[in-house]
Amino acid sequence: MKTVVCPGSFDPITKGHLDIIERAAHLFDHVIVVVLQNPNKTATFRVEERLDFIRRTTDGLENVSVDSYDGLLVDYVQKVGAVAVVKGLRAVTDFEYEFQMSLVNRQLCPAVDTIFLNTAQEYLYLSSSMVRQIASFGGDISQFVPQAILADIQKRLQKGN
Ligand code: PNS
Secondary structure (H helix, E strand, C coil), X not given: CCEEEEEEXXXXXXXXXXXXXXXXXXXXXXXXXXXXXXXXXXXXCCHHHHHHHHHHHCCCCCCEEEEECCCCHHHHHHHHCCCEEEEEEXXXXXXXXXHHHHHHHHHHCCCCEEEEEECCHHHCCCCHHHHHHHHHCCCCCCXXXXXXXXXXXXXXXXXXX
C-alpha cells in the first residue's frame, strides 16, 4: 500500500488545497494530510481548528486521513512509512521555496522524495493568507473555501472574533 503525506500550514484549508488532496487520493492508496508548523508564519487558526476544517472538508474521501505533528516533516514521513510527500505548485513564485524545501528534506533524509502537482488553473492565485485578508474585511470567500467550513471561517475571521 502506497501512502503519501500532504503537509502544510492549512491556515485555513482552501479549495486549492482540496484540489491537490483529491488528486493525490486518486493517485495513491492512502493520503495523510498533516498540519505542521511553518516557523516563517504566525498561524491565525489553532491547530485543532485547522484539523477540524480539514476533517470536515475531506469527509467524503475514504482514503484520506488527517493528522498534526510538531516536528520535522521528514521525521513524520518516516514515522508513518509514507513513500513520498505531495505538494501543490502554483505559479513560478512557489517554485524556489518549494524546490529548496524538497532539497533540504532529501538532504536530511535521502529516502524522502517530494512529488509536485500543478495547481488547477482556477486556483493559481489562491492562498490562505488571501482568504484571511478578504474575510477579515467582510469580503465574499465562498469561491475560495469549501462550503462545509465557509460559515465558520467567516465568523471566526470577522474583525473582533
Ligand atoms: O503550507 P506551508 O506553510 O507552505 O507548509 C510548509 C510546511 C509546514 C510543510 C513546512 O514549513 C514544514 O515542513 N514544516 C515542518 C518543519 C520542517 O520539516 N521543515 C523543513 C526543513 S526546512
